[in-house]
Amino acid sequence: MENNEEKITVNSIVKLEILSILYDHEDGIYGYEIMKIMESKLNKKPNPAQIYPFLSDLNEAGYIDLVDVGERDKKKYVLNEKGKRYVEGLFKRFDDIIEAGIKTKINVCLNCGCKIYDGGVKANIDGKEVYFCCEHCKGNYLSGTHE
Numbered sequence: 001m002e003n004n005e006e007k008i009t010v011n012s013i014v015k016l017e018i019l020s021i022l023y024d025h026e027d028g029i030y031g032y033e034i035m036k037i038m039e040s041k042l043n044k045k046p047n048p049a050q051i052y053p054f055l056s057d058l059n060e061a062g063y064i065d066l067v068d069v070g071e072r073d074k075k076k077y078v079l080n081e082k083g084k085r086y087v088e089g090l091f092k093r094f095d096d097i098i099e100a101g102i103k104t105k106i107n108v109c110l111n112c113g114c115k116i117y118d119g120g121v122k123a124n125i126d127g128k129e130v131y132f133c134c135e136h137c138k139g140n141y142l143s144g145t146h147e
């Protein structure tokens with residue numbers, strides 16, 4: 001089977017965390033260690049059903065290798081080169097999404113410099129779209145009393 005990648009959907013923080021844990025452990029990590037790290041991050045016991053099926057999906061997609069360390073039932077999960085590239089691409093994408101979100105959502109009041117998380121007053125000065133936190137700031141700025 002080719003193109004197993006399409007089977008992987010990273011639609012939860014848990015999955016993203018698992019990928020970043022794998023990424024941080026270049027020499028591989030045991031499943032129970034992933035569980036432990038998840039537990040401390042989430043502040044509660046993670047559900048194994050959220051973790052092991054995802055690990056086996058990643059394995060099927062060719063992103064991680066299972067390294068048998070000889071002990072019974074103990075396998076190390078290692079992110080391989082393909083997996084690393086995948087995770088890096090994923091993080092980059094999340095960065096872009098977050099950055100884009102911040103850029104479009106947060107404007108700064110041209111008069112007082114405060115961040116506008118919600119609402120605000122839009123104005124047009126010399127063909128440029130600018131924002132003020134309130135009508136008061138807009139009035140002050142336009143009347144030149146902001147200095």
Ligand SMILES: [Zn+2]
Nearest residue numbers: 109112133137
């Ligand atoms: Zn303001």
